[in-house]
Structure formats: structure tokens, C-alpha cells
Amino acid sequence: MxxxxxxxxxxxxxxxxxxxxxxxxxxxxxxxxxxxxxxxxxxxxxxxxxxxxxxxxxxxxxxxxxxxxxxxxxxxxxAPTEETVALLEGERDRMTERIRFLERNRDAISEYLVAVREAQAEGAPQTPNSAEAAVSA
Amino acid sequence: MxxxxxxxxxxxxxxxxxxxxxxxxxxxxxxxxxxxxxxxxxxxxxxxxxxxxxxxxxxxxxxxxxxxxxxxxxxxxxAPTEETVALLEGERDRMTERIRFLERNRDAISEYLVAVREAQAEGAPQTPNSAEAAVSA
DNA sequence: TCAAACCTTCTCATTGATGTGCAGGTCAAG
DNA sequence: CTTGACCTGCACATCAATGAGAAGGTTTGA
Known part of the structure; x- marks a missing residue:
């Protein structure tokens, strides 16, 4: 094509x-x-x-x-050379590391989003931004 | 500090x-x-x-x-704005996508490495590169 | 007190990676 | 012949990060 x-x-x-x-x-x-x-x-x-x-x-x-x-x-x-195999193993491990990194950070964002929802639901149903004034310091 | x-x-x-x-x-x-x-x-x-x-x-x-x-x-x-929340949700989803993608590709590499080991172990114990000639086309 | 070694400041310029835009030209189909 | 898809090659854009140099502050030990 x-x-x-x-x-x-x-x-x-x-x-x-x-x-x-x-x-x-x-x-x-x-x-x-x-x-x-x-x-x-x-x-x-x-x-x-x-x-x-x-x-x-x-x-x-x-x-x-x-x-x-x-x-x-x-x-x-x-037929990879031994060097290629070693390189691939290294990359595989790096990818695993990377996955863990991504998961940790994604989870941090998720937790924050949950906290935001909870704060909005219970704390200030009338003005969604009211938390700011109380905290912004 | x-x-x-x-x-x-x-x-x-x-x-x-x-x-x-x-x-x-x-x-x-x-x-x-x-x-x-x-x-x-x-x-x-x-x-x-x-x-x-x-x-x-x-x-x-x-x-x-x-x-x-x-x-x-x-x-x-x-107090994030709704835009920020939406943005964060988007990023979270993108990160999840990325994680899935990385996992899939890492697993592909792993599978490949396993296949290579098997081929080396059973197929050609004397010349480790003999698979190449048979396949390189 | 002086000096050497080290840390910090700022600023301008540059690098490296991932792309994008565009000009000037070729090719193929209506 | 015009239109649209393709070619090459150069320049530009963006983003994260780095280098280098000049000037001044800090510390430490002779």
C-alpha cells in the first residue's frame, strides 16, 4: 500500500x-x-x-x-546475539520499572480525584469552590 | 535547605x-x-x-x-476547577492505556526471550546462530 | 586577615528528541 | 492540462534539559 x-x-x-x-x-x-x-x-x-x-x-x-x-x-x-538478548532483558526490566512508575503516579492522581469527589459531596454542596478559600494558604 | x-x-x-x-x-x-x-x-x-x-x-x-x-x-x-478534574481524569485514563500497552509489549518481549531460550536449548546446541540461516528470509 | 575552594546567582545559547511545514519537483489518472 | 498523491530536502517548532561564563557569597584553614 x-x-x-x-x-x-x-x-x-x-x-x-x-x-x-x-x-x-x-x-x-x-x-x-x-x-x-x-x-x-x-x-x-x-x-x-x-x-x-x-x-x-x-x-x-x-x-x-x-x-x-x-x-x-x-x-x-x-537468532539474536547474546548482546541482543542481554539488551532485550534489560529493556524488559526497564519496562517493568516504568510500568510500576506509571501505576504509582496514576494511583496518586486517582486518589486525589477520589478525595476531591468526597470533599465536594460532603463539604460544600452549594459552592463547589469553597474549599479553596479555607485552604489556599 | x-x-x-x-x-x-x-x-x-x-x-x-x-x-x-x-x-x-x-x-x-x-x-x-x-x-x-x-x-x-x-x-x-x-x-x-x-x-x-x-x-x-x-x-x-x-x-x-x-x-x-x-x-x-x-x-x-x-479546589480544582471542573476543567482540571476533567484533565486529570483524561491523564489518568491515558496512563492506564500506556500501562496496558507497555505490559503487552513487555510480555511480547518476554515471550520472545523464552522462545529464543527454547530454540537454543533444543534445536542447535552446537551453533547458537544456526536458526538465523533457516529463517532470515 | 587572606586566600583557595566551593556554592550560588543570573543569563544566553545549545542540545536532543519528536515532530511539522513548505517549497520545488515528479508521477498518474481524469 | 489540471488535480491530487507522492518524492526529497531544508527549515522550523516544541519541550525537556544542559553548558558555559561572569559575578558574587560562604567556609575553612593557614
């Missing part, structure tokens, strides 16, 4: 897809006229890239990790 | 602490000589800022969120 189709199907701009290619995150064939020609699997790949970037992983890491998660999974074991 | 102490206790650079103040994330008193004087609570605050930034929240959002998470929690509810 061409870049416009991929852009539409993944919800990213054409420009960004070229950027990801430049960064080595995705690849493409070229048609005779020079147009990029993407495989079907690129759709999932791009979505995955978006997710990983949004999760805070830098492109450098995604570039390493992504080839190991090709679909269909079973086909490609692709 | 002065900036060097805070930097040491939070593991951030002095430079970055000044930057956070410039961004409105933390505050400080000034001593007679102009030196910044930080409250004890700043230690936790800075660590939390680090966590939230790492979680992908922009400073603009953290600036909104942070006053809501002051310790001790109970004292300050600080």
Missing part, C-alpha cells in the same frame, strides 16, 4: 511515516516510480510504534525491540 | 532544579544573600515531578496536578 493509505489506516501523517522510516523504525519497498510501498504488517507496526513512543520509549529502543515482535510470532526467531 | 542539598537528595542537577522553578513546578524562599531556601517537602515534590515527567506528563499538566498531591494529603484539596 502507499503512504497515504497507511497514514489513513494508522491515523498518522504521511510526514511522520517518512520520519519513522528515516529513524529506521519501519521499512518499505519502492515501486518503479519511487513511491513507497508498504506491507500489510506495517499497519500494526506503526500502531505499535505510536504506543511505545507514547509510553515513553525512545526510538532508539523501539528500533531494537520491534524486530523481535514481528507477526506472526512463531516464524521469526531470528 | 539550599539547592546543592536538594540536588543531592533528589538526584537531580542544580541546574534542573532552577529550571523546575522557572517552570513553576517548585517554589523556594530566598535567604538574605539571595540563595534559594527549600522546604523539606521539596524533596518528595521533586521526586514526584521526576516520576510524572517520566510518565509522560508535560510540565503544563504537572503544574496543575502537583498542588493537588501535596503532603500531607488531607490538608490541601485545593
Amino acid at each position: 502507499r503512504i497515504g493509505t497507511l497514514a489513513e489506516r494508522t491515523g498518522t501523517s504521511r510526514r511522520l511515516l517518512r520520519y519513522y522510516e528515516e529513524q529506521g523504525l519501519i521499512g518499505s519497498q519502492r515501486s518503479a516510480n519511487g513511491y513507497r510501498d508498504y506491507a500489510e504488517s506495517c499497519v500494526d507496526k506503526v500502531i505499535q510504534i505510536r504506543g511505545l513512543l507514547d509510553a515513553g520509549l525512545p526510538t532508539r529502543v523501539i528500533r531494537e525491540v520491534l524486530p523481535c515482535m514481528d507477526t506472526p510470532r512463531a516464524i521469526r526467531i531470528s | 539550599r539547592i546543592g542539598t536538594l540536588a543531592e537528595r533528589t538526584g537531580t542537577s542544580r541546574r534542573l532544579l532552577r529550571y523546575y522553578e522557572e517552570q513553576g513546578l517548585i517554589g523556594s524562599q530566598r535567604s538574605a544573600n539571595g540563595y534559594r531556601d527549600y522546604a523539606e517537602s521539596c524533596v518528595d515534590k521533586v521526586i514526584q515531578i521526576r516520576g510524572l515527567l517520566d510518565a509522560g506528563l508535560p510540565t503544563r499538566v504537572i503544574r496543575e496536578v502537583l498542588p493537588c498531591m501535596d503532603t500531607p494529603r488531607a490538608i490541601r484539596i485545593s
Whole structure:
């Protein structure tokens, strides 16, 4: 498929897809006229890239990790070197750390939201902002 | 405490602490000589800022969120506007999404690592890279 | 008291990562 | 021939963070 189709199907701009290619995150064939020609699997790949970037992983890491998660999974074991395995183990651990971090902070926000609701429900049903004056010092 | 102490206790650079103040994330008193004087609570605050930034929240959002998470929690509810609450709910959901995504991808890496180990153990004990030739197409 | 070592201040400039905009040109279909 | 999708390449935008330099405060020990 061409870049416009991929852009539409993944919800990213054409420009960004070229950027990801430049960064080595995705690849493409070229048609005779020079147009990029993407495989079907690129759709999932791009979505995955978006997710990983949004999760805070830098492109450098995604570039390493992504080839190991090709679909269909079973086909490609692709003989990693020991260094690659070590790197992946490291990344896996870092991701676990990151997950914990996110959970802690999300929970803090959640707790706050609960506290706000409670304060609004019991404390000041008439003026929702009345807590401020009492506390703002 | 002065900036060097805070930097040491939070593991951030002095430079970055000044930057956070410039961004409105933390505050400080000034001593007679102009030196910044930080409250004890700043230690936790800075660590939390680090966590939230790492979680992908922009400073603009953290600036909104942070006053809501002051310790001790109970004292300050600080009357968020409805917009802030909505924003926080959005961020909370986005973080949950991110967590799910990270978990999925981390698990994919884990699975891959397991598959690699199995392949190495059973398939080709003599040449660890022999899988590559069979698959690399 | 003096000086060296260290800490702090401010400001301007820069880096690195993730994108976006746009100009100038090519290609293909109506 | 016009329109729209595509190409390359350069510049720009934003955000978080850092570097460097000049000037002044603080501490400590000779």
C-alpha cells in the first residue's frame, strides 16, 4: 500500500511515516516510480510504534525491540546475539520499572480525584469552590 | 535547605532544579544573600515531578496536578476547577492505556526471550546462530 | 586577615528528541 | 492540462534539559 493509505489506516501523517522510516523504525519497498510501498504488517507496526513512543520509549529502543515482535510470532526467531538478548532483558526490566512508575503516579492522581469527589459531596454542596478559600494558604 | 542539598537528595542537577522553578513546578524562599531556601517537602515534590515527567506528563499538566498531591494529603484539596478534574481524569485514563500497552509489549518481549531460550536449548546446541540461516528470509 | 575552594546567582545559547511545514519537483489518472 | 498523491530536502517548532561564563557569597584553614 502507499503512504497515504497507511497514514489513513494508522491515523498518522504521511510526514511522520517518512520520519519513522528515516529513524529506521519501519521499512518499505519502492515501486518503479519511487513511491513507497508498504506491507500489510506495517499497519500494526506503526500502531505499535505510536504506543511505545507514547509510553515513553525512545526510538532508539523501539528500533531494537520491534524486530523481535514481528507477526506472526512463531516464524521469526531470528537468532539474536547474546548482546541482543542481554539488551532485550534489560529493556524488559526497564519496562517493568516504568510500568510500576506509571501505576504509582496514576494511583496518586486517582486518589486525589477520589478525595476531591468526597470533599465536594460532603463539604460544600452549594459552592463547589469553597474549599479553596479555607485552604489556599 | 539550599539547592546543592536538594540536588543531592533528589538526584537531580542544580541546574534542573532552577529550571523546575522557572517552570513553576517548585517554589523556594530566598535567604538574605539571595540563595534559594527549600522546604523539606521539596524533596518528595521533586521526586514526584521526576516520576510524572517520566510518565509522560508535560510540565503544563504537572503544574496543575502537583498542588493537588501535596503532603500531607488531607490538608490541601485545593479546589480544582471542573476543567482540571476533567484533565486529570483524561491523564489518568491515558496512563492506564500506556500501562496496558507497555505490559503487552513487555510480555511480547518476554515471550520472545523464552522462545529464543527454547530454540537454543533444543534445536542447535552446537551453533547458537544456526536458526538465523533457516529463517532470515 | 587572606586566600583557595566551593556554592550560588543570573543569563544566553545549545542540545536532543519528536515532530511539522513548505517549497520545488515528479508521477498518474481524469 | 489540471488535480491530487507522492518524492526529497531544508527549515522550523516544541519541550525537556544542559553548558558555559561572569559575578558574587560562604567556609575553612593557614
